[in-house]
Each structure stands twice: as C-alpha cells, then as structure tokens.
Amino acid sequence: MNVWIKMIDKILHPHRGKQEKLMSRMAEYRELSSLALESENKVMYSLLQREMNEMFCEYLTWCFLDGIGYLIPHALVMWLISIHFPYFTLPFDLPLIGSQVGVIVWYPLGMILFYAARWLVRKRTSGVLVNPAVK
Known part of the structure; x- marks a missing residue:
C-alpha cells in the first residue's frame, strides 16, 4: 500500500526533489547573505540576494508545474463525470x-x-x- 502512495505522490509531484534542493540552497544563501550583511560587505550581499531571487523564481516555476500536474486529473475526472x-x-x-x-x-x-x-x-x-x- 505504501508503494502505491509513493508512486501516486511521484506522479502528482514530479518536481518535489528539485523544490527541496532549491529550498536548501536558498537557506544556505540566506545564511551567507546574513553573514555578508553583518560584515558590511554590500557587494557580496547584493550578489547573494540576486542569486537567491533567481532561485526563488525557479522554485516558483517548479511549484506552478506541480500545481498544474495536480489539477489535470481533476479536470479529467470532471470531464468524465460531465458525460454521464x-x-x-x-x-x-x-x-x-x-x-x-x-x-x-x-x-x-x-x-x-x-x-x-x-x-x-x-x-x-x-x-x-x-x-x-x-x-
């Protein structure tokens, strides 16, 4: 039973691994940017913030694609139900x-x-x- 749940979860959320990896990298960059801010290194802080923003946009893209993949089965079920x-x-x-x-x-x-x-x-x-x- 647990294997089926994992397989369905993998189908519904195919990009979860990429999302988790991006979240961990963003956490590392957040720590590094706070260290750069404490040491008053404005150039390093701005570079880290820019990189973090790019990663966040990529993270949102993967979340959007997972959301679309999660809604497609519901749209298919609604279509099949609406036939009968x-x-x-x-x-x-x-x-x-x-x-x-x-x-x-x-x-x-x-x-x-x-x-x-x-x-x-x-x-x-x-x-x-x-x-x-x-x-």
Missing part, C-alpha cells in the same frame, strides 16, 4: 443557480470538503490535541 451526470437536480431552488447544479459547481465543492476533512482527520489522528484543556 452533467448536473444534479435539487428539490429546491438555490439563488443564482436554480435547481440544477452543474459539475463545475458540485465537484470543486466536494473536493474542497474532501481535502478539508482529510486535513482534519490527519490533524486529529496525529496525536496532538488542538486544545489540551478540553478533553
């Missing part, structure tokens, strides 16, 4: 929507609820209580 069930008919009318709720509305809401519930379950099962006074 393009909308739900509700027994009452909603304001601005009416009685028919399309896939473009209910699928994202369902996914937001799913991820919020998963986050709450993981937070609850991690063993850390949010408010230890309440038992």
